[in-house]
Amino acid sequence: MTVRIATMGMAGCSGCHIALLDTGVELLNLLKDVELVYSYPIVDAKNPIPPNIDVALIEGSIRTNHDKEMAKAMRKQAKFVIAFGACSAHGGVNGLANTFDAQEGVEYVYHKTLLMAQKQVPSEHVPQILPENLRLSDVVKVDFIIPGCPPHPDEIAQIITTLLAGETPKLSSKSICDECPLERLTEPPKQLRRIHEIPEQGICLLSQGFLCMGPATRAGCGAECTRRLMPCTGCRGPSETVWDQGIVMLDALAAMEKDEITNFKLSRLAGTFARYTYASSKLDNLRKGLKKK
Amino acid sequence: MKIGVLLCNCGDTISTTLDYEALTSFIQTLPNVKYAETRGDWCQRESLQILTQTITKKKLDRLVIAACSPHLFGTRFYDAAEEAGMTRGQITFANIREHCAWVHKENPQGATAKAKRLIRSAVFRVAAQSPTTTKTFPVTQEVLVLGAGIAGIQAALDLADRGIKVHLVEKEPTIGGHMAVLNKTYPTLDCSICILGPKMAEAATHPNIELYPYTDLVDAENLGKDWLLTLNKKATYVDWDKCTGCMQCTEKCPTRVDDEWSWNIAKRRAIYMPFSQSVPRKVTIDAEHCKMLTDGKCGVCAKICPAEAIDYEMKDEIIKVEVGCVILATGFKEFDPSVVPELHFEENPDVITQMQFIRMMDSVGPFGGKLEVPSDGRKPEKIVMLQCVGSRDERYSWQCSSYCCMAAIKHAELAKLEYDPNIDITIVARDIRAGGKGFEEFYVRARDEYNIKVVYRGDDLEIVQKNGKLVVRYSDPDGSTKSLAADLVVLSCAMTPSPGTQELANLFGVPLGSLGFYKALDEKVALSRTDVNSVYLAGTCHGPKDIPESVELAGAAAEQASVWLSTQTVSKDLDTAIVNTDLCNSCGLCISACPSQAISLDKKNECVIVDEVRCQGCGECMAICPVGAIGPLNTNPTVLDSALEGLLSNSIEGSDSVIVGFACNECVYRAIDEAGEERLQYPADLHILEVPCTGSVSTPKVLQTIEDGATGVILFACDSKLCHYGRGARMANSRAQVVRNVLTQSGKDPNLVQVAQLIGRDAKEFAAIAQKAVASIQRSNRS
Structure with missing residues (x-):
């Protein structure tokens, strides 16, 4: 029996779909057991969503009322919905837009930017922007997430294979450090360093003063970045027992008395410590909590 | 789980403020409470016997003592419960006297509501706690005495005569201190050096005393059972094994400098002996002024020395000493x-x-x-x-x-x-x-x-x-x-206070009094003891004294030190950090935060391991761990969350505002106790939650407390220079800034979170800060 899979793209860059295609030979193996019944980012055709979908992979965050409606429509037809990638799972980089007012953003784009200057904000035949950038689980029930920006092709293949075997996939509950081969941190860094500086080989990047989100970020990617001496930016979101990915790292640096970071502005704070998770972070919650009041 | 709650009205001194009927019926509603009894004398022997019997009879496995401060009669309750087979980890206190009834006398309704929350918090907390085990570790049978004036010498001799090995450290080239140059002593006009001289000689030759003249203490590390001390033996540029003390060099040296041993009214040479009765009777080159050492031009002393003892190439020497306890006898400085x-x-x-x-x-x-x-x-x-x-x-x-x-x-x-x-x-x-x-x-x-x-x-x-x-x-x-x-x-x-007192206080975690001298554990009955149980005080480092008083305190310090050593072992209730190996990712953040160097990576780098001798249970590891994998056994994240839930969950009549005051269990908690004893009043909104160190409260914990409904949070930290754990108070400060910044950036009032630093155990200061901070939180909640 073939499994009916659908994919869909919301506010995002289609990078997750590229990662899906990047599973390579594994994809060909999968396709033996899979029928791709709906996937406009890949097949470039917008048909109505077919019924009886077994698994739906939804990429991108919920930015417009169209995204929201499509997500709901897909949920109706699909037995198992996967938030596919950082935007869908945690709000993604798009979520940083929540540090600004949505309408002001629209005004800015259509009136201030060079190409769009003096243009009218389109109101017909286009979806309306929502006041907040949301993750998928804010609008529909999500059964599983595949984290990452983009998700690792090996992990995508492995998760789909597990699903095809009729089992429930599991994400690693650990953090990046668990998979990182670098020598561990034992002392607070002497000073913070910028991303363009060149790290020493083989030693924990955080201990060298680079802002590595590894300790608070969910493992499963094999620490691909840090083993190549690129600090982890936290694209896989918080690991299982982390209260808030950004705030715990902020806390760790504060405890190490790195005074530079204690007075960060929200835009920088969010962009650095909650780059992929701001829309689902405690930082955003605090801000929203105020709005409601 | 069977929890017993002891409610004490302290012979009616608490019940004049608190409504005991309301408290009693409230306790009945709490989960797992299988036994609750109110008495006025729970701390007395007969009652404690009843407690022991009840624990056995009712098969209680957790105990909440809602009474006075645990720092007062805590050990009595522990002893009684331990007799029935309970461990300290199964016991928690709700301090409804010093922290509640005594400080909210004008607000009985608020005080009763607060007492309910405190008791509920203790009940929730104790349920999450685990039994502790006690282990004993041998103590090194050696003592370091810092400072060799009359007090230090006396303490060293008293100990050495008892067969205890003593390391006597003096920063000057000679021992003796001020008394050596006092000429005569009052009121009998005895010759000062005639009394001191023989003691100096004895200290220098006693087989149990190792003398370290011209040596600074540069580091002190608390190993849990012992102190590991780092000494810097400063270069004298004279080989003391060869020097005979003939003083020919001091006559010929061309450099004259102010003589510190005559308080700068006279001059001495750059190579000098402090005074003629110096012990050891050796000369020292003052490197700061010696022409040979500064300009490389002179060398007169080397030419003249018949013993060829001058060595311009001499270097400082670092020495490590491990001792069971330390006596501070660092003396004074004339104003x-x-x-x-x-x-x-x-x-x-x-x-x-x-x-x-x-x-x-x-x-x-x-x-x-x-x-x-x-x-x-x-x-x-x-x-x-x-x-x-x-x-x-x-x-x-x-x-x-x-x-x-x-x-x-x-x-x-x-x-x-x-x-x-x-x-x-x-x-x-x-x-x-x-x-x-x-x-x-x-x-x-x-x-x-x-x-x-x-x-x-x-x-x-x-x-x-x-x-x-x-x-x-x-x-x-x-x-x-x-x-x-x-x-x-x-x-x-x-x-x-002599120069360097502050730095030493930091190294040993001994608080200073308001005049800058070391503070005794108790100014009446524990004068030679300090807050740190293996550090003692002798002489004028504790405050102005004359010679007999200094000697007396030195004797007391030696006595205390030998009592400490005679136990041979340190029993440690193992409330040390526990690692959840399933969660630990071995990121190493806790290793960097641990003030006791107690955490290291296991052999396979898969998780961290804790040295239970070194671990002091401060909880800094818990705060920094991103995934909640480590924390002291009975202050772990679950225990803290339970305690907070007890404070914050469900409303209680008469109390709509809960300000959580995280307070370090060392100096701050005692300051709060003292505020109670002095009946200093402050608002009943403030609920104290003790933590081992305020540095164990993380940014997420503070924000979570607010999210869970607290009106505000106050972090009561020690003075950052006096934190028992070194960086704890600074961490708390730094975190509070982050929290306040996060709140500001999110458009909230940062004043919801206050941080206060208390110097020493100052009750008045605590009460003043508490009032101010609570008022500030209330203001920001109204706006």
Whole structure:
């Protein structure tokens, strides 16, 4: 029996779909057991969503009322919905837009930017922007997430294979450090360093003063970045027992008395410590909590 | 789980404020409470026996004691419960007396509601706690005594005579301290060095004493059972094994510098022996002034030394010593009168201090015992002594320095006895304090037999120059202004803490009192003990004292140290950090945060492991761990969350605002206890939640507390220099800034979170801070 899979793209860059295609030979193996019944980012055709979908992979965050409606429509037809990638799972980089007012953003784009200057904000035949950038689980029930920006092709293949075997996939509950081969941190860094500086080989990047989100970020990617001496930016979101990915790292640096970071502005704070998770972070919650009041 | 709750009304001293009927019925509603009883005397023997029996009979496995501070009778309850097989980890206290009933006397309704929350918090918390195990570790049977003045020497000798190995460390090239250069002692006018000299010699030769002259203590690491101390043996540039103390070098050395052993009124050479009775009797080169060492030009001493002992290449030497306990005997420093503007100390060479005066009169001192006016060398005919310089003066210290009245009288008598009975000496005093044995007779004799005049003054005092002569102007108690002409003015200066006291206090975690001397554990009954149970105090480092008092305290310190060592082992209730190996990712953040170097990576780098001897259970690891994988056994994240839930969940009538005050269980908790004892009132909104160290409260924990409904949070930290765990208080401060910044950035009022630093155990300061912080939180909640 073939499994009916659908994919869909919301506010995002289609990078997750590229990662899906990047599973390579594994994809060909999968396709033996899979029928791709709906996937406009890949097949470039917008048909109505077919019924009886077994698994739906939804990429991108919920930015417009169209995204929201499509997500709901897909949920109706699909037995198992996967938030596919950082935007869908945690709000993604798009979520940083929540540090600004949505309408002001629209005004800015259509009136201030060079190409769009003096243009009218389109109101017909286009979806309306929502006041907040949301993750998928804010609008529909999500059964599983595949984290990452983009998700690792090996992990995508492995998760789909597990699903095809009729089992429930599991994400690693650990953090990046668990998979990182670098020598561990034992002392607070002497000073913070910028991303363009060149790290020493083989030693924990955080201990060298680079802002590595590894300790608070969910493992499963094999620490691909840090083993190549690129600090982890936290694209896989918080690991299982982390209260808030950004705030715990902020806390760790504060405890190490790195005074530079204690007075960060929200835009920088969010962009650095909650780059992929701001829309689902405690930082955003605090801000929203105020709005409601 | 079967929880027992002991509710105590403290013989009615609590129940006048708290509604015990309401509390009793409230306790019945709490989960897992299988036994609750109210008594007025839970701390008494009969009641404690009932407790032991009840635990066994009712098969209780958790206990909440809602009574006074655990710092008061905690051990009694522990003992009674342990007798029934319970461990400390199964017991928690709800401090409804010092933290509640006594401090909210005018708000019985609020106090009762607060007591309910405190008890609920304790019940929730104890349910999440785990039994502890006790382990014992052997203590190294050695003591380090820091400072070798009379107090340090006495303590060292007392211990060494008992067969305990002592490391006696002195920063100067000689031992002996101030007493060695006092000339005579009051009230008997015995020769000071004649009493001290034999003790110095004995200390230097005692088989159980290892002497480290000219050595600084540079680091102290608490190993849990022992102290690992790092000493820097400073280079003397003289091989002391060869030096015979012949002093030929000190005669030929061309460099003259101010002599610190005569308080800079005389000169010494760059190669010198502090005084002629120095022990060890060796010379030292003052590297700062020696021409050979600074410019590479001279070398006279090397040429002249018959023993070829001079070694310009000598280096400092680092020595590590592990000892079971430490006695601080770091002494005092004479107050510097140049900071008192009206005395014009630096402008007038003929205004000197008592230390300078006694050095001048010492027959074997740098002046050979000539009493002369420094500016022109003539014999002084009129001497005026001024008392209370730097003491009993709010600008510097409100305390009486206690030794100076007798010292002034002693020096006045010596001048009359040994130089000229006709010298006119007047002591200008606020009072004469002569409380010690033989002191009054000594004073009366000076006044009546030797005609030493004593006049009394009010607050005003000034030294002026009139026609090239010194005149002391002072206000008489009757209000009039009086003047005294003088050839020589001698200032009786206060004792101040010796330089480096603050740094040592930081290293050992011993708090300082408000005058900057070390603070005793209890100023009445535990004078030689400190908050740290293997660090003791001897002599004037604890505060101004004369010789007998210093010696007495030294003896007490030696006694305490030997009691500590005689137990042979340190029992440690293992409330040490536990690692959840399933969660740990071995990121190493906890290793960087641990102040005790107790955490390391396991062999496979898969998780961290904790050395339970070193771990002090401070919880800094818990705060920094991003995934909640580590924390002290009974202050772990789950326990803290349960305690918070107990404080914050469900509303309680009469209490709609809960401000959570995280307080470190060391100094701050005791300050809060003392506020209770002094009945200092503050708002009942403030609920204290004790943590091992405020550095164990993370940014997420503070934000979560607010998210869970707290009106505000106050982080009560120690003074950052005095944190028992080193960085804890600074971490708390730094985190509070982050929290406040996050709140500001999210458009919230940062004042919801307050951070306060308490110096020492100051109850008044705590109450003032609490009131201010609570008011600030309430303001920001209203707006």
